[in-house]
Amino acid sequence: MKQLDKNYSPKEFENRIYADWEEKGYFRAVVDKAKKPYCIVIPPPNITGQLHIGHALDNTLQDILIRWKRMQGYSALWLPGTDHASIATEARIVAAMKDEGVSKDDVGRDGFLERAWEWKRLYGGTIVQQLKKLGSSCDWERERFTMDEGCSKAVQKVFIDLYNEGLIYRGERVINWCPVCRTSISDIECEHEEKDGFFWHINYPLKDGGGYIEIATTRPETLLGDTAVAVHPNDERYKHLIGKTLILPLLNREIPVIADEYVDKEFGTGAVKITPAHDPNDFEVGVRHNLPLVNIMDDSAVINENGGKYAGMERYEARKAVVKDLEDGGLLVKIQPHKHNVGGCQRCGTVVEPRASLQWFVSMKELAKPAMEVVRDGRLKWVSKRFENVYMQWMENIRDWCISRQLWWGHRIPAYYCQNPDCNHVLVSDIAPEKCPKCGGAVIQDDDTLDTWFSSALWPFSTLGFPEKTAELEYFYPTAVIVPAYDIIPFWVARMIFMGLKFMDEVPFHDVFIHGLIRDEQGRKMSKSLGNGVDPLDVIEKFGADALRLTTIYGVSQDSDVRWSDAKVTAARNFANKLWNAARYVLGQCTINNVRISPENLTVEDKWILSRFNRLVKEVTANLDAYDLGVAAGKVHDFIWNVYCDWYIELTKPRLSGGGCESAQNTLMLVMEGMLKLLHPFMPFITEEIWTSMPHSENEHESIMMSKWCEYEPALDFPEEESAFEKVIELIGAIRARRSEMNVPPSKRVSLKIESADFALFKSCAVFFERLAGCNGQLTVSEQLSGDDDTVIVVTAHARAFLPLGELIDKEKESARLEKELEKAKNDIEFINKKLSNEGFITKAPAAQVENERAKLAKAKEKLAGIEKSLDALK
RNA sequence: GGGAGUUUAGCUCAGCUGGGAGAGCAUCCGCCUUACAAGCGGGAGGUCAUAGGUUCGAGCCCUAUAACUCCCACCA
Numbered sequence: 001m002k003q004l005d006k007n008y009s010p011k012e013f014e015n016r017i018y019a020d021w022e023e024k025g026y027f028r029a030v031v032d033k034a035k036k037p038y039c040i041v042i043p044p045p046n047i048t049g050q051l052h053i054g055h056a057l058d059n060t061l062q063d064i065l066i067r068w069k070r071m072q073g074y075s076a077l078w079l080p081g082t083d084h085a086s087i088a089t090e091a092r093i094v095a096a097m098k099d100e101g102v103s104k105d106d107v108g109r110d111g112f113l114e115r116a117w118e119w120k121r122l123y124g125g126t127i128v129q130q131l132k133k134l135g136s137s138c139d140w141e142r143e144r145f146t147m148d149e150g151c152s153k154a155v156q157k158v159f160i161d162l163y164n165e166g167l168i169y170r171g172e173r174v175i176n177w178c179p180v181c182r183t184s185i186s187d188i189e190c191e192h193e194e195k196d197g198f199f200w201h202i203n204y205p206l207k208d209g210g211g212y213i214e215i216a217t218t219r220p221e222t223l224l225g226d227t228a229v230a231v232h233p234n235d236e237r238y239k240h241l242i243g244k245t246l247i248l249p250l251l252n253r254e255i256p257v258i259a260d261e262y263v264d265k266e267f268g269t270g271a272v273k274i275t276p277a278h279d280p281n282d283f284e285v286g287v288r289h290n291l292p293l294v295n296i297m298d299d300s301a302v303i304n305e306n307g308g309k310y311a312g313m314e315r316y317e318a319r320k321a322v323v324k325d326l327e328d329g330g331l332l333v334k335i336q337p338h339k340h341n342v343g344g345c346q347r348c349g350t351v352v353e354p355r356a357s358l359q360w361f362v363s364m365k366e367l368a369k370p371a372m373e374v375v376r377d378g379r380l381k382w383v384s385k386r387f388e389n390v391y392m393q394w395m396e397n398i399r400d401w402c403i404s405r406q407l408w409w410g411h412r413i414p415a416y417y418c419q420n421p422d423c424n425h426v427l428v429s430d431i432a433p434e435k436c437p438k439c440g441g442a443v444i445q446d447d448d449t450l451d452t453w454f455s456s457a458l459w460p461f462s463t464l465g466f467p468e469k470t471a472e473l474e475y476f477y478p479t480a481v482i483v484p485a486y487d488i489i490p491f492w493v494a495r496m497i498f499m500g501l502k503f504m505d506e507v508p509f510h511d512v513f514i515h516g517l518i519r520d521e522q523g524r525k526m527s528k529s530l531g532n533g534v535d536p537l538d539v540i541e542k543f544g545a546d547a548l549r550l551t552t553i554y555g556v557s558q559d560s561d562v563r564w565s566d567a568k569v570t571a572a573r574n575f576a577n578k579l580w581n582a583a584r585y586v587l588g589q590c591t592i593n594n595v596r597i598s599p600e601n602l603t604v605e606d607k608w609i610l611s612r613f614n615r616l617v618k619e620v621t622a623n624l625d626a627y628d629l630g631v632a633a634g635k636v637h638d639f640i641w642n643v644y645c646d647w648y649i650e651l652t653k654p655r656l657s658g659g660g661c662e663s664a665q666n667t668l669m670l671v672m673e674g675m676l677k678l679l680h681p682f683m684p685f686i687t688e689e690i691w692t693s694m695p696h697s698e699n700e701h702e703s704i705m706m707s708k709w710c711e712y713e714p715a716l717d718f719p720e721e722e723s724a725f726e727k728v729i730e731l732i733g734a735i736r737a738r739r740s741e742m743n744v745p746p747s748k749r750v751s752l753k754i755e756s757a758d759f760a761l762f763k764s765c766a767v768f769f770e771r772l773a774g775c776n777g778q779l780t781v782s783e784q785l786s787g788d789d790d791t792v793i794v795v796t797a798h799a800r801a802f803l804p805l806g807e808l809i810d811k812e813k814e815s816a817r818l819e820k821e822l823e824k825a826k827n828d829i830e831f832i833n834k835k836l837s838n839e840g841f842i843t844k845a846p847a848a849q850v851e852n853e854r855a856k857l858a859k860a861k862e863k864l865a866g867i868e869k870s871l872d873a874l875k
Numbered sequence: 876g877g878g879a880g881u882u883u884a885g886c887u888c889a890g891c892u893g894g895g896a897g898a899g900c901a902u903c904c905g906c907c908u909u910a911c912a913a914g915c916g917g918g919a920g921g922u923c924a925u926a927g928g929u930u931c932g933a934g935c936c937c938u939a940u941a942a943c944u945c946c947c948a949c950c951a
Contacts, residue, residue, distance in 0.1 A: 268950080567887080737916090
């Protein structure tokens with residue numbers, strides 16, 4: 001048996017322990033019909049990612065659940081993996097190539113993918129190594145990647161099936177285009193922000209020379225793509241102009257005035273320029289009125305040949321030029337400041353350009369229905385009602401999902417187009433056709449790849465073997481719970497739900513356990529640009545992974561954000577240190593080989609701690625069941641520090657210094673074992689290090705992570721002794737407080753007399769008053785005592801204690817103090833009496849409550865009597 | 876424009892289905908008491924955002940108001 005070092009230094013053992021667990025295969029979870037399955041799939045971190053504090057929280061929560069369930073005897077699989085993160089990774093590779101002076105086009109698609117895979121090989125594992133530092137007990141042998149062979153097969157199968165059912169379609173729509181990433185993005189990847197802009201009022205002249213129609217726009221450059229001006233059909237101001245022709249300024253193209261209900265008469269000038277290729281609403285109007293689409297920009301938002309003389313200008317440059325030319329031409333009426341929402345690319349922040357283009361979409365309405373149904377009928381439970389609402393609201397208002405991306409890194413869309421202009425056949429297939437099955441013409445594959453989130457949506461089943469019907473899929477699906485932050489509910493959680501239901505006919509997970517974000521001390525989001533990010537690896541280096549873990553979840557309530565502070569980590573580390581020292585002491589004292597409890601030898605304080613521990617087991621397990629992980633951790637923490645260390649260890653010292661005592665040793669060790677188990681999911685390293693340094697009973701596993709979770713033991717429940725001993729604690733506390741108030745130094749030891757109806761109890765606890773209440777060993781306990789002139793009297797509801805502190809007593813002060821206590825006691829009684837004499841309370845409050853108040857009254861009366869007696873004696 | 880959340884001690888936050896307000900840090904007092912000064916003992920500090928209401932009883936339930944935060948939404 002090894003000995004614990006004098007100092008708690010997690011660096012000395014965390015890595016060693018993790019390597020040992022891994023080597024022994026403790027993380028492995030297998031299909032075992034004798035056990036119940038419990039599976040969590042990790043939210044796959046991006047291969048471009050570095051571990052940040054959010055991952056630390058996310059993974060700590062999952063590891064707690066997995067370790068707890070493993071200890072409870074489940075076959076607990078935590079399935080790890082990484083995400084290819086198409087857009088982020090591609091940007092990274094492009095940037096790296098730029099340093100070399102080459103572009104995507106220079107190296108070509110194959111060359112690019114070669115580089116990407118190489119990049120993945122070199123850096124994709126970084127984050128995995130970092131997760132290990134946290135103590136994550138993932139089954140690494142099952143590690144997956146969203147672009148590995150199996151996941152890619154799943155993606156193909158799902159795409160093809162949805163296409164064949166008509167749930168995936170290709171069509172021309174106005175989508176969000178990022179001119180920097182040069183790809184389409186979905187609606188949720190477009191983040192709206194209110195910005196200060198302008199309203200440019202422009203006159204569009206009528207062809208017949210009969211004046212102008214004034215329109216207002218926030219994006220004047222889109223004028224180049226206008227194909228109509230719309231007014232409301234009932235707008236008296238414009239009714240007579242409907243059907244007339246306008247001359248589009250600058251380009252001198254003829255466009256019609258049309259009538260459409262979409263126009264709001266009250267807003268702007270009541271006349272709207274219609275740019276079907278660059279505005280989703282205008283697009284709809286265009287469809288209704290059969291207007292031509294004029295796309296005026298290229299991939300990087302540079303004006304194209306449709307923009308006349310503005311061709312080649314960047315969009316904002318073009319805006320300036322257009323405005324200037326309008327002004328010069330006398331068509332600019334006015335410029336008004338105007339706040340409006342601008343969409344930005346989630347990844348790079350660039351203002352997105354709405355742009356009509358041919359893309360692939362998932363038709364959402366039908367898929368969303370069952371995804372809402374399972375929440376309503378309880379098959380899928382959101383731990384947080386609040387986020388259930390977010391989810392439901394999002395699902396109810398769902399729109400079709402644009403899934404094609406103009407990127408190379410990702411799952412290539414398995415669609416093939418016949419090049420024969422007379423055929424134009426589209427084939428969607430997992431096998432690349434050599435020629436068009438219809439006309440025999442040449443075919444080419446779609447250039448685009450799929451949205452990263454498309455493969456993430458399949459993660460709970462693709463990682464378990466889908467589309468194959470594997471034993472793992474059969475056993476572990478549906479998984480138990482998913483543990484993401486709230487910011488990816490629409491991106492990931494929602495999509496896994498409808499995909500799971502569609503392809504597995506079953507929810508992907510039973511519970512959704514959403515957590516908040518970790519913010520900095522001022523409550524700001526951590527970000528690179530602010531430089532306020534906390535690097536978890538630094539924290540581990542300084543304080544240890546256990547302290548980091550405890551910090552992230554301590555005080556985490558289910559859905560709110562948490563503030564990070566160094567003070568919190570320090571507190572967590574100090575707690576680890578406390579436990580370390582307690583264990584070092586207890587292990588040194590307890591020289592037994594086999595922990596065993598013999599109830600007949602137990603003292604009242606042994607029974608007290610066992611009973612308290614028993615209750616702790618019940619509560620902590622219930623808290624974990626309810627996903628109140630922070631509460632559970634808090635209870636274990638408080639028990640270890642405030643009950644076990646502050647009281648029980650001290651209480652055993654007399655017996656241990658008296659030459660060893662088996663029942664004390666056994667109780668100390670048994671409770672230590674149990675506390676370590678309860679703490680293990682939260683702080684795996686320190687608990688293991690202590691565990692492997694202590695003796696256990698034969699049936700315990702050599703590793704704490706594989707040992708059995710504590711259960712409530714009826715044989716170790718001692719409610720009577722528990723409440724009896726609380727009386728002793730109460731009196732010790734009261735004596736301490738009095739001595740402290742009177743500035744009596746701990747070194748000053750005095751004799752003590754105790755008066756109580758429970759005199760036998762207090763007599764049996766004499767030694768504790770010596771040890772913990774400054775008694776010099778001369779203790780008298782009796783049912784009936786009278787105070788001397790020079791005694792200080794301490795009163796609790798169950799006892800009075802007399803301390804001969806004659807020289808320190810100021811009789812007047814003492815009497816004033818007692819008067820004050822008397823006053824308080826009287827107030828208490830009056831308060832309770834008032835309640836009990838209130839007829840409404842007696843008749844309407846539950847009986848137990850009334851009984852409770854009566855007991856409180858009795859206790860208060862006893863205390864009052866004690867104080868009165870003491871006052872009399874003083875006089 | 877809709878919707879959600881927050882508001883409790885100087886700071887960070889608990890407070891379960893309503894029954895006389897809690898912790899940690901900070902602060903103050905006293906202690907190197909043979910596991911731990913990263914510690915031990917003790918204390919001070921709160922009209923639970925505001926105003927109404929329901930109730931025998933409200934930090935908790937209802938209504939309104941204010942401040943802060945977030946999500947969703949195409950008013951050009």
